[in-house]
Amino acid sequence: MLEIKKISHHYHEQQVLNQISFTFEAGKIxxxxxxxxxGKSTFLSVISGLDFLQTGEIWYQTKKSDExxxxxxxxxxxxxxx
Numbered sequence: 001m002l003e004i005k006k007i008s009h010h011y012h013e014q015q016v017l018n019q020i021s022f023t024f025e026a027g028k029i030x031x032x033x034x035x036x037x038x039g040k041s042t043f044l045s046v047i048s049g050l051d052f053l054q055t056g057e058i059w060y061q062t063k064k065s066d067e068x069x070x071x072x073x074x075x076x077x078x079x080x081x082x
Contacts, residue, residue, distance in 0.1 A: 001026055002047070007056030009042055016042045020056070 002024040009017040016039040024030055032040045045051035047058055049065070058065035 001059075001061060003057075003059040004047060005057040005059070007043075007046060007053060007058065009039070009046055009051070009054050017046070 004020060004022045004024075006019045006021050007017055008015070008019055020043065032043060034040050042051065046053055053065060
């Protein structure tokens, strides 16, 4: 299980993510959808460890994200355009 608790992220003065909370259950498939510029890529970058978590918490099973070693991996994240 991956649990996202009240994460927020901004670039300069632009708020991109604002208090996002969500739980991803093991074994399920999820899609992140939305209009251009709403923060989908930022959300994925933050939860995968490619970008810094500014506020909030990310938990994987029983460990907080700052206890995990998140290294960029080409097999972890995929961006696709339809």
